[in-house]
Amino acid sequence: MREISATWWRSPEGMKNLGDEITPILLRDYFNVGFFKTSVMKADLLSTGSILSWAYSRPKWPKNRQELYVIGSGFMRPEPISDEKHANLDFLRLISVRGHLTRHMLGKYGEGLSLGDPGLLSSLLYRKRPEKKFTAGVIPHHSNVDNPDFLDLFSEFDNYKIIDFRTDDYTSVFEEMLSCDIIISQSLHGLIISDSFGIPNAWLDNGKLHAGGEFKFHDYFSSIDRPFSKKIETNKKVKISDVDSAIFESEQLKITSIQNDIVGAFNSFFQKV
Template identity: 35%
Template sequence: MTLQRRVRHALYYGNRPRRLARRFHRYSSAVLTPANYPRARVVNAYWFDQFLNFGDALTPMLLARAGYVPRLAPLKDAQFLGVGSILEMAPTGYSGSVWGSGLLYGEAIALPHATWLAVRGALTRDLVGAPSVTALGDPGLLASTVVVAGRPSRSLGIVPHHAHRSLPIWGEIQRRVPGSVVIDPAQRPSRVFRQISACSTVLTTSLHGLITADSYGIPAMWLTVDEIPLRGGSFKFDDYESSLNLRTVRRAKAGAAEDVLGQVRAGASSPAAEVVSSLQSGLLKAVSALTDFRSMSPVRSY
């Protein structure tokens, strides 16, 4: 483990002192966010926090930018579900809000007491029985609204899912594509956003690698790896893309590096800018409904 990764792990993950340090960082960052003045409100939210992955870390980041202080809560106490394929994990009696969450396995579930602010895509909306007027889109699409795009400097950004980080194909592609870079998903969202936004094209096995590229209008391609399949298969990708009105399928199959690159050159694309903008507006409007959310309380001092 590199020194940088040791420091990152020491600050954000591990035993109780590290969890407390992570909590302090979230609270202090949220309180220092201009959107939280004149007073901040706390949201008891659930997100996956077992190891650092930029996609899972989007919920607290985006809540803070929207004017709320995210408090990590166990599912039984949570009143807010955000980014991720986490709806199957929610108890049937869940009575909080859902903002951009999705299903993992594509099977119908019942959360009759939930408030549906937004869901990731039309497939999830239909399977959970959310109202037809529920906003669609993954909150990761807001990346470009919170982090300014980096200076274009990379020809190809490779964003592996954490399960695919050690695949040899990434090195093979880098040797063939000058100026390409492998972007580690085990970083804070803002760092990953800047790195992805500096790329001309993105190849990814990570859903949020694809979503981030779409937010910045960067042509992207999702790579499937049959040898190491993701839980839930392609459902979360299908669900997300159901919100985009795409005309083409943006999928490549892992194989020889040159074959993969050929698929990227032929098929990498991005959704229409007006579609992304509309989804962003819908997500922001949806999260603003938390203003009178009954589980929130004012934060008076730290």
């Protein structure tokens, strides 16, 4: 198999966000395939993250473009895809998407697609189970890691750890997460990775972080039958009672089934390139 060209989000300044780095991590350390990063205009693969709109928002594409495969990606916001939008994308090959909401947006083009965010493969990458050290791990959105107002929300907590996702060092982050009894996450992939490992977790939804609002969360939740309403919704200091009512524990048989679908989607892609 030739070297794969893949695309994923990274800030213009080069900041890495663990959730968006899942694609290269999986290609390198789980599937053991050669790859390099490129723009969506030249990529073979578009996968983890709310980046499916990258394929549909370009007005022009190079002629005779090679096939672009989609595995586990999703939309950032509701974005129904018309026949007209799809007409110029004869090179697009949809294998799987993140959740039911994205699949619904694709209409007839989403029929029969398997579901699953590739971040759910995290537990297959890291088998160690470190000792529990913290009552809670708090994962801010990458824009809030250094925000004192956000950090102050947890000032009444004892023995908690802030976990910084601005990295691609997944082994260190996974170890930190697994050393916590529960995870409270503002980051979507903080929840996804927790669900992969079976760590009880709570979604902190305390304000609109981007134009898509709750859509990407609900999209992922729909794939694992996670209630949309189970969350901490506050801009005041977080109390233990807030967390207790918002905790979700994933059904590991369901997670394993989705993991098998995701691995199957990647293997299908590898056979085609």
